[in-house]
Amino acid sequence: MIEDPPLVTLRRSQHRPSADRIAALTGVPTGHVADAMDGRGSFDAAIKACFPDQAHFCGVAITCHAGPADNLAVMAALAVLSPGDVIVAGTDGYKATAVVGDLVLGMAKNSGAVGFVTDGCVRDLPGIRGVGLPCLAAGVTPNSPVRNGPGTVGLPVVVGGVAVETGDVIVADADGAVVVPFALIDHVIARVAEIAKAEAAFEAKVKAGLRVPDFVTALYDSGRVREI
Secondary structure (H helix, E strand, C coil), X not given: CCCCCCCEXXXXXXXXXXXXXXXXXXXXXXXXXXXXXXXXXXXXXXXXXXXXXXXXXXXXXXXEECXXXXXXXXXXHHCCCCCCEEEEEECCCCCCCEEECHHHHHHHHHCCCCEEEECCEECCHHHHHHHCCCEEECEECCCCCECCCCEEECCCEEECCEEECCCCEEEEECCEEEEECHHHHHHHHHHXXXXXXXXXXXXXXXXXXXXXXXXXXXXXXXXXXXXX
């Protein structure tokens, strides 16, 4: 590279889901949301809430790519947060240093953020609990990052194996978090209602004593099982 890159490359939000759409996905189990997208969409299983009782949120992604051992992009994202946002911070999966601690999350909460997700690590767990902002991370370490850049804010990132763009919806609970692409929001809202109804019917059967699903019974009756 002939010239050093800018410290931060910023693209401001191009679209934002309506409040009604966010409300329609708030409180929906992440499993239902993933099922509405054919069983996919969740971050890597290692990315979990620091505290399961502080895991639930639904908000609008604002993406940043900090890279390994750096958090300048996360700090830059604080300046463009809107109420209801979720900071999604990519670190390329780097785990030797934390990307944020309680003070950064406290500033994010002061700006109206409803959650934070990273494929890296965090630190200051007692302080994070005190802040109360739901935080999902791939690990915890006391080591601290630097603020040198380069980084990006508002550009597409890949975090935990999932592509995320600013304006996507992030739904989280104790199971993890799922990304709903902006273009699929209405489709997912329509499907989760159907999925909830089907889940409730199946649950009622299990509570009533169901031992084997109907499709398994049909499989054995189909003549397509070979017993050896």
